[in-house]
Amino acid sequence: MKKEDSKPTLEARRAFLAKLGGAASCAGVVVGAATLGVVPAIAAKTGAPPDAGSFPTKDYDWTKHQWGFGVDATKCIGCLRCVEACKNENEVPRNAHQFRTWVERYVHLEGEEAVRIDSQQDPVNIQASGSEKEFRFANRYKDAKVDKAFFVPKLCNHCAHPACVQVCPVGATYKTEDGVVLIDHDYCIGCRYCVQACPYGARYFNEEKGVSDKCTWCYHRITKGLQPACVEVCPVGARIFGDQKDKQSPISLFIRNNRVQVLRPESGNAPNVFYVGIDKEVN
Amino acid sequence: MEPIIHFAPYTGWVYPNETVFEWSVLIAVYPYLTGLVAGAFTVSSLYQVFGFERLKPVAHLALLTSLSFMIFVPTPLLLHLGHPERAFNSTITPHLTSAMAMFGFFASFYVALLILEGWFAYRPFIVSQAQTKTGLLGKFYGLLTLGSHDVSEPVMRFDRKWIFALAVIGIPAAHGLHGYVGFMYGSLKSREWWSSDLMPVIFLFSAIISGVALLVVLYVASCKLRKIPVDAACVKGLAYTIWAFIMIAIVLEALAFANLVYKGREGIDMIMEYVTGPLLIPYFLLQFAIGMIVPLLWLSYMIWRGTSGRALVVGVTLCACLVLFSVFMMRWNVVIGGQEISKTGKGLLAYHMPFFGKEGALMAILLTIAPLGLLYVLTRLFPPWADAAAHAHV
The missing domain is CATH 3.30.70.20 (Alpha-Beta Plaits)
Structure with missing residues (x-):
């Protein structure tokens, strides 16, 4: 800290x-x-x-300032560069069990009622990466008939x-x-x-x-005018960060131009990470 | 220090950070110890405040038991903290919205109350020892008199008033302390298994039965060790107390579980899978069937049949052992069970308790029996036995 x-x-x-x-x-x-x-x-x-x-x-x-974070799940490709960038930037322990941010994969297979969910810490995925210090999603559904699949980046909701x-x-x-x-x-x-x-x-x-x-939205970076490390490295712009007090900031535009939702609104915690493109199973 | 991270195997979908169990068996030991304190104090109060004369043989033992266990209550917490040297931060700068912040105050207040009540209760004994004993022990008792050697009847009347008042204050203090421990779990909305309004009272009633059961075991064991006959009336009085409170404890637990199932909120499918799977034996069999229903039926039978003598003492003692076991299982099923159900509501984890180490089984056992060592020392210094009649009993 x-x-x-x-x-x-x-x-x-x-x-x-x-x-x-x-x-x-x-x-x-x-x-x-x-x-x-x-x-x-x-x-x-x-x-x-x-x-x-x-x-x-x-x-x-x-x-x-009033910082806010957006996640466009429709853009995420599950490359996990954000996870590795976060581990590097914030000295997060190099293991597959402790994360400030992670990515979840949701897969609906044809004929199955329940959604299959995994993240980079799943033993199959760790086996695919070959190390607990590097992360990738195993191509475990290549022979299956996939109805629907998407990735959801997660982090502290501040x-x-x-x-x-x-x-x-x-x-x-x-x-x-x-x-x-x-x-x-x-x-x-x-x-x-x-x-x-x-x-x-x-x-x-x-x-x-x-x-x-836990995640600090890279407070040491954002107070110097930089973006959080995960936002910086995301190759597809799935992570959006900015100042909600600035009406033209990426996050203000993201919230204004989309129907956004938050995780577990019933908890009363009032999260400040806003999601687009997530499904009913995501919590 | 080499970091020790215990990864937990899991099924289904759990959040990555959940694969490390953060609250170990020590956090189950902690409410177990506070429960024994509250329960033992209940016995003391039943005699001191409510005048249950038949409990006289255990009244002072109850007080010493309560104190011995209370002194060890913070130890599992201190061992668990990442920075035990900062433990007093919560007392120096309490964050008042936290359910945990007041613990230091409540616990300190209660320890002070126990010591004060104990001092008044043992004052005639301390004075007599100070006057008769020589050497280091004489000095020790002399110091404890705090310069007050007057044990005349008017002064004893004054003392009795204090003991009564402290015992009265002690009832809400002991029970408040333990209800508060239950609130620490019940107030968390992140886990469906914990988030119950009934949690504080469930903790409280299970605490009472565990403390009374502990006194049964300690009293009978002490009689055997001292080779004196067990006062069957006293044991029966304790049996009545367990019998009355165990029914409430069972009803409360059953109600909480029924509520959980009936409301059937998000994650209930996983909870049902859990209670009918991994928790079937620890919860339904060990905690409920063997630990609560068997003692209830057995005690009911003995009360109904008017069992007396050795059969009563043996029966009640065995029931007490089962209750002590059941209440520990209850703490385990709450603390560990709660963490075995993923916050996602879509997965289950499995806790594997290490045997050695700071937060292992051996440490948990040692911390649970350590207060008995202290109790032994205290009973040598301040004999609680009513038959000795070395000190005034109010």
Whole structure:
């Protein structure tokens, strides 16, 4: 995690400690305050300090952006360059079980009712790639009669109401002003409650670092005006990224020009990854 | 440290990141220990607050048991954390929307309450020991008197008021602590197997029966070790308690399962495949049939027939062992079972518990029996036996 990612929680922590030292120095007061509805006010203090001209870095003001991500599943060819780029860019463990992003393959075979789903971590696909460090989809349906097939790239949904942020006992994972859910690796205690709470399976536990990890939309890149690594390498433009505050940005146009949908809307998490071209089985 | 990642085999479709089981057997041990604490405290309260005189022989043992297990409750969590040295972050800077954030406060409060109640309950004993014992032990008891050597009747009346008040506060504290553990699972919407409004009360009632069952076993074992006769009335009192609460526990679990099946939301097909497949033995056979129905029927029979003497003691003790086993299976089926059903609702995973290692079976066993070691030490320092009559019983 980059340095700037951890700053907001530190600020919030100082503010919270100041409060704690004064009024809420005993648990009874905290519980009392919680019941009076002060909880959201305290819990939501992950924003920038009010007098900050730019944040989290000198050249970047997170109040001026609202990032969004689009996936056009009709374009994805399942080349998995995005997965490898992500692993390279973000030091994701080199194995077939931990990912910040992945691609799912949905195949309807003729005469079969149930859809067949796999991803790059499937043993058959790993066998085809020959390594747990490189990924490709095995051509396992070449002799079958395929009715319908498509790929669906997946990643953290950077939800507006993220369950992972809600359950983190220390506030190490938080929502930024510009709409990204980040993890402060210097503060995470490694309880993995967030991993359990995410309905999308977007989080994993980095055993080496002892902390939870997930997609950050390459926050270290986007705050410098670059695209996330997966978007950058996608050869077909299946991944779309941009600022929703800019009405002419790729993501604004993508949302405006398409009928988009989100995954598991019933969860109430309000995801910020918008999909086009997915089928009823995708969740 | 070499990272240890346990990949889980699976069938169907599961999210790639799910192939690593993040909550191990230790997370099943944790609610098991808190449950034993809450249940043991219930026994203590039945005597101290509700005046169940027949439970007098185990009242102080219950208090010591509760304390011994409570001290070990955080250990499985600490062993599980990626950064145990940061554990206090949740107490220093609690994130108040998290169901987990208050645990440190609740647990600390409860430990303080247990120590305080124990101190009041044992004060006459501590004072007498401080006055009679010499050397290091005398100094130890002398320190524990906290400078108060007065055990006159007016002072004892004052103490009894405190014990009563602390026992009253302890009831919601112990049960709240455990209900809260249930809420940590029940409030997660990501897993259909956990996401039940009944989860906190299911945890609570299973906790009560496990704690009472533990006391049956400990009491009978202590009598055998001390070569004194078992107080059959006390065992019968404990048997009644298990019998009453086990019925509620069974009904609640059955209701939760019926709700899950009847609502039949997304993923129910996979849940049904799971409960009728891999979970058939651990859930229906071990947890329900052997662990709950058998003790219920057996206890009912003994109560109906008015069984007494050795047959009663043996019967209740065996039932208690089954209940202890059943409640552990319940924790296992919730924690591990929940993770074996994929969040996709389209696949199942299989957890393979390593024997050795930080989160292996051996560690789980050690953590479960470690409180008994502490309890042994505590019973040597603070004998809880009513027959010894070395200290005041209120």
